Amino acid sequence: MKKMHRETAETAIEMQLELLGQGKTEISTGIGFFDHMLTLFAFHGGFDLLINAQGDLTVDDHHTVEDVGIVLGRLFNQALSELKERGRYGVSYIPMDEALARTVVDLSNRSTLVFKATFNREKLGSMDTQNIKEFFTAFVRESRINLHIEVLYGENDHHKAESIFKSVGQSLNNAISQHYKGSLSTKGLL
16 A cells, blocks of 8 residues: 655645555545545545545635645556556546546556536535546646546536546556556557
């Protein structure tokens, strides 16, 4: 299990991650909706994830959400680099009632996020919907993966967000659980 502590003037985060886990979680960020989404992400990804985050929520949720993405991305990068056998690509389509999200991932060691999702509501619980993209931006930058997220359709913003987090977890699991030996690139190195 990978562990990390990160403390800034805005947040203090303790996190543990096991990529090849059982989807067990203990998550406390002070943002109920975010905790719910991270739980879904870990469960559908098969990751064991423990997060204790305190942030300047009297300001807003941005710093906490972004910094959790930073720490989670760094732990993912460390854990991926130590896997002896893994795949590279993963795809997932996840419906949540009327909403459908598609996620495609390349564990390429190159950071790129394509995020195509819109929300009608400004907040889900106490979480700003614009910070969903901020979380994935930080996560992708620090994990050094290529991640494409698209909500193909949907009406309910909660359902759209839920389908995204489930789909990202599932596509990461699909990529990690493939067992390739040797190089994952014709270059010989990712």
